[in-house]
């Protein structure tokens with residue numbers, strides 16, 4: 001009987017311990033301010049903002065794709081509405097159009113337009129992978145970010161003390177055969193989109209062409225602060241990313257849509273990397289919401305992603321994810337590191353976000 005009672009007490013204290021541990025973790029999630037530094041909100045519906053406020057998040061929404069000003073304007077329309085309604089919660093980046101590239105006044109017009117976007121409230125500029133992977137010049141050569149025509153625009157952005165969010169290139173998996181890819185989401189995506197699967201297009205610029213062009217841009221514009229989207233397309237190896245962070249003090253990266261690439265690398269190595277570069281990493285999801293989406297579902301999904309990522313960074317739980325085969329373990333980062341990657345770095349690298 002005594003033994004049974006002891007056993008019962010032990011089970012009770014274990015359950016209480018787990019309960020307290022869960023509360024502590026939830027308390028941390030809800031008690032520290034956080035910023036999702038990479039989302040795409042293309043609706044005036046404020047449901048997702050309300051979700052962010054509830055989860056103690058602010059959002060940085062990014063206009064993307066350079067093919068048409070009309071498409072950019074549509075995105076900025078929503079950003080402006082939400083930024084005016086929620087100036088403490090929603091911040092945004094503009095981008096510029098490649099329409100009329102090659103005309104003598106193209107650069108001047110882009111600069112005038114960026115000036116106007118900054119006045120309207122944009123706090124950063126995005127460049128997307130269509131520079132380097134889609135647009136070609138009159139001789140059919142791919143237009144890389146190192147093309148001299150971009151230089152005055154990048155200098156202008158730097159002179160305005162605005163950061164550049166650069167999604168240049170793709171994950172290295174894009175240049176590998178499907179069965180060599182390291183995460184399931186890349187494998188599924190490129191199986192469905194052979195047109196974007198660079199392994200099948202050896203006539204396009206290589207992975208290292210993309211990385212070299214980005215690095216060259218960083219070297220030529222040391223006063224431009226650059227946030228490399230998606231771990232700066234160096235998601236596959238923290239050592240390679242560390243080399244660039246060492247070499248370019250004007251470079252930071254967001255982790256959006258690439259956290260799964262941390263989860264397939266050596267845990268201790270990734271953990272040490274994050275601790276060493278704790279001032280250069282910004283949390284982000286790359287989550288998007290469009291006008292006709294089911295808002296309730298979109299909010300639930302984003303909320304769940306935020307909780308799952310929080311578990312990965314803040315606990316040492318054994319975890320699974322559809323993107324990764326097998327188990328991986330959470331990183332259990334110190335609260336001071338969590339505060340940096342979730343909040344302080346975004347405020348430092350995107351100074352338009354008010355602390």
Ligand SMILES: [Zn+2]
Pocket residue numbers: 038039040062064286
């Ligand atoms: Zn994105």
